[in-house]
Amino acid sequence: MKSPYGDLRAQLDTLGTEAFRPELAEIDQLPTLDIARIMNGEDITVPAAVAAQLPRIAAAIDAIAERMAHGGRLVYAGAGTAGRLGVLDASECPPTFNTDPADVVGLIAGGSGALVTSMEGAEDSKELAAADLAGIRLTRADTVVGISASGRTPYAIGAVEHARGLGALTIGLSCNAGSALAAAAEHGIEVATGPELLTGSTRLKAGTAQKLVLNMLSTITMIRLGKTYGNLMVDVRASNEKLRARSRRIVALATGASDDEIETALSATNGEVKSAILTLLGAVDGPTAERLLSDSDGHLRDALKDVRPN
Structure with a gap:
């Protein structure tokens, strides 16, 4: 019987974020400062990858702001690092922009426990994503941003597919070109960050790219909604x-x-x-x-x- 892992391996072999870099095969033998320099050089490439997607990012922001101006919510959905980054961005909106905690929501495969404990198996279920969105009573007025470095994570794709079926605005944020996630969404944002320093460790460049894009999505949306005056956070909540x-x-x-x-x-x-x-x-x-x-x-x-x- 053919192993399902063979198909998965073949899929991973096609992803830029999973590519093996033979020139780094001896990196563990290098002095710490040299490794740090290599890693820093890798990180420098991320803003340029994001810049290539700025027109798509801007179009997504305008669409999000239009929905939110009429009472819609912004919902992030992802697994693992991607899910944690979405929850982080959502949690920072209330103190920064005085938004209601229900206005910007972060969903992570496996629930809140997955924020601190790996529950990577939860990412394989599209049905779990649909159930999580049903749990927050998603409507056509809302926006769902599926986040996945690979662009193939079932949880993120399932969230986008379910949301789009309801008529909600959908955005797919991935770090590989030609991703299934971008294809499933109305707005596809594909920040091609390339192979990682450690093969397949997408919490590195891909995670940095996702954080940069999420910063833009939430911050510029709030600017469009009048949450700032110039570059001043005039809706800041003085809680301490x-x-x-x-x-x-x-x-x-x-x-x-x-x-x-x-x-x-x-x-x-x-x-x-x-x-x-x-x-x-x-x-x-x-x-x-x-x-x-x-x-x-x-x-x-x-x-x-x-x-x-x-």
């Missing part, structure tokens, strides 16, 4: 002393106001940075600032136009 200090600094940078004026503004707006800036730049009170921001869907520049038309 460091972030409270950052909130004061952001208001200062945006307005040039004195410390006393900043404290007064933040007190009048219950610590909401964006509202505090509007009270100072627009010379309005806290409730008015809140109303103006609501009317402008949270876009500070648009709210300012209503009080400073010139």
